[in-house]
Amino acid sequence: MKLNDLVYRKSEWLKGEGPKSNIAISTRVRVARNVKGHIYFNRAGDRQREETLDTVVSALKKSGFFKNALFLRVKDVSELDRTFLVERHLMSREHMRQFEHKALVVDESEIVSVMLNEEDHIRLQVIQSGFNITETWRIVDDIDTDLGRYLSFDYSGRFGYLTSCPTNTGTGLRASVMLHLPALAMTGQIDNVFDAISKLGLTMRGFYGEGTEALGDFFQISNQFTLGHSEMDILYNLERVINKIVLREEATREDLLKRKREEISDRIFRSYGTLKSARIITSDETIKLLSSIRLGVDLGLIKDINMARISEVLLFTQPAHLQKINNKELSPYERDIKRADLLRQKLVGD
């Protein structure tokens, strides 16, 4: 597989399928692992970092999970392509910024990705469309077990898996669900949700992960603690809380439709009108407006477009995707014009 094979493909994280996909965009589970006997990335010298890379890559190549996978040295990837991979949620922003001695492996289905020499030697991630914690975890666990056949991980009987940063020690597990919560945001209930989840050991991140802002009422909720709980406890707690949030969002949507039908329709159709009309539009505005359309489709107000099309547009209007599709680098101003062109083509064209 080559990187450019991904360009016109739907990204798993924006497929718009799977359980509760009207509200839950995608589920992501990752584990952090380090290879026994290898110095941790931060402390290692250049040669040691390269040795770790070689060791892990050869283990991955032995595993049946990475047949036909994409193996990339991050330093060999152009800045545009690195951003493209971040937009597909296949690697972190940190991994793209400091790209020496780092690698990325993506399986053929784009569900599994592995960052090598990010903060830890191995960051194994599985992403699935919709709300699907158990299934997503099962895949992570299977691959992790398989890799354990070829690699020995740093593990302490007392702490569990050892990691570069203590916030990951123990399970090394971070599970997160990207939720679309326009009704809770509109009615101001979202602040209560944040208060509640932080008391339950969960945390909220933005559209592009840690340290980024929430955009268009998309909120990423994940476990805060990795230590002192089993994997199953962590996942069960997350699932239980997300279930409650999803139910509350659904109830609030119905209630809004009953009590404020005109206002909601006005907001949704104005957003739709703007997306179909604009000649210059930023990425942020696009996400915000598409968020409205998504709600409109779920509420049955918008009937001439489906969730899959919205997801496609949400993916392809991102800056790097737009440039990959147009086959050249574009200035922010040129992108804003091309983005508007694409939106009209995808939303008015058929």
Add this chain to the structure above:
Amino acid sequence: MKLNDLVYRKSEWLKGEGPKSNIAISTRVRVARNVKGHIYFNRAGDRQREETLDTVVSALKKSGFFKNALFLRVKDVSELDRTFLVERHLMSREHMRQFEHKALVVDESEIVSVMLNEEDHIRLQVIQSGFNITETWRIVDDIDTDLGRYLSFDYSGRFGYLTSCPTNTGTGLRASVMLHLPALAMTGQIDNVFDAISKLGLTMRGFYGEGTEALGDFFQISNQFTLGHSEMDILYNLERVINKIVLREEATREDLLKRKREEISDRIFRSYGTLKSARIITSDETIKLLSSIRLGVDLGLIKDINMARISEVLLFTQPAHLQKINNKELSPYERDIKRADLLRQKLVGD
């Protein structure tokens, strides 16, 4: 003619026809006259006011210009209908607010209207679509001359026509042109225009006349002085200045289209998209957005709608027109919904 005959008719002031109608909406000329021997309205008692009304009405009925005209006692007209007449620029807001002992006469073509017992005994107004000062004045002058056959006006050899307020004394003439100046507004040149016209004895008024705000880049420019100049001098000065403003607006539109085509298109098509999509919309927002569409049609960017349709929509989305069309009184909230319905019907329907 009955008042309700006007409802579905295009108002002369928003017909969108005539010379330079891409920029000049309408031309209005009025003269103020008082009847010799009758006490001025402010000072008169009830009986004297009624006597003046009788005298003027019988003169108008003798004139050939008011065959089949609409004769209304303002006090007999509902508040909704009074607002409706103000929206059609057939009478002033003052005339509708203090409605005792007042009358309004509108000729069959809706070009000529006469307010009786407004500030002066007679306010004779002629309104024409487009930029048409000479023709409009000619009609006023003809009617004024004709009325002089049946009435004697208060006239002083030294001052000219005498009026209730000294700002009208002399010619009693107020000529104004409603201009649509989005390009001058967008480029900030409009402030220079205001500075210049005030030095030239002209003044700027809002969308609904004296004391109202400019809306949607529609500006009403009229002469400030009525004394010390002949009618022809006043009209020639106004025509000369308006001509310059129109030329400058045209040049700026062309320039914007050359240098900022994307930005202008973006603004125009977003406005169009919003008008075709909104479910709740105020009158002010409608005027602002229609202003953009008007520019878009003139620049050839919008091709699926014409000026006449824009004028029709601008007229019929006004609060009282909307209620007349719907045949009932509506709350502001209900109007905002009905207005959005009408916009979609008129802009998307065909």
